[in-house]
Amino acid sequence: MKVTSAEFVISAVGPKQYPTDGLPEIALVGRSNVGKSSLINKMLNRKALARTSSRPGKTQTLNYFRINHRLYFVDFPGYGYAKVAKSVKQQWGKMIESYLTDRKELRLVVQLVDIRHAPSKDDIAMYDWCKQIGLTTVVVATKGDKIARGRWQQHLKVIREQLQLRETDSMLVFSSETGQGRDELWGTILKYINTGTETEAETEEAES
Template identity: 80%
Template sequence: MKITSAEFITSAVGPNQYPTDGLPEIALVGRSNVGKSSLLNKMMNRKGLARTSQKPGKTQTLNYFQVNKQLYFVDFPGYGYAKVAKSIKGQWGKMIETYLKQRKELRFIIQLVDIRHAPSKDDIAMYEWCKEIGIPTVVVATKGDKIARGRWLQHTKVIRQHLNMRGDDTILIFSSETGQGRDELWSEIKRRLYEYEEAKREQAKEEKVPSSTEQAEGKAQ
């Protein structure tokens, strides 16, 4: 994927602050310190555009990054950080639930998990929540450079088992240090956006074509 433009657009806490241009959106979710900012910077080929917080759990907004004026990455607050007050976590939960259930521009979720460890309870809860709502999810195992390539299959198997992923669910290995997985993730993004638009066009065609009964009634008139 050739990146011609990438920029931070806005931080939002509710629908009245979301962009209104109708571009497709891809949300990134994951625990604090899982590497969301690093992944975003690598995907957009921009050092420091998505800033890594020095205090895990500090981000409390949905951060919009526009790429090639064609789509948005929406960076969610990191979850699972113990020192964040319960009241703040509650606010995050409401903000995220509103977005996930109501945002028509959302196409799918990229959920980041650390390949070195089995998914946490928060990881599992987020994955199950997205499945329950019906949002497609791509799991990205970050920090791939931290373990030997020969152990990747073993670790992704553990992730699949703990998240109870279906056999056809996508899991990709990523490293912001080496660039491993960047091209594969862009390919997955483009494929899913294309398939969404194709399905939308097919649906529009079906809605325009009258049924055989309607055609017969039209001829009778």
């Protein structure tokens, strides 16, 4: 997808702050340090729209990014970081549960896992949660440039088996360094939004 505009909109702490324009939303979830900010920047062709932090767990809100005035990326707080206070984790849990369960604009969950490691208990719990709610999920194995391409399938097999990946959900390898997986992920995302209107609008913008 050709990204002609991308902007940070709001750091929301509850439904009253969520956008009301009805645009489809794509939720991005994953452990702290899995590379969500880097993935967002690569997907949007921006160097620092989503800020990466040296302090894992710093993001404590749902961060909305509007793309082409057609959809939102919703960046979730990173889970699984031990130094975050228990009370803060409980607040995250309530906010995330409410969003995933009730948000009508949500079209797809993009769950990031590190390709180098087997899924953590938190990764498995998040995926199971999405399955129970009935949310379509694409699992993105990040940091694909950190291991040899010939070992990808071996690592993906471990992730697939431990998450017990549904046949209806997809998985792909991503690298924010090389751009591996960017087009494939956009292709998956576009399946779950109004692709006809999307494509026509983007063509007009590109030609103008």
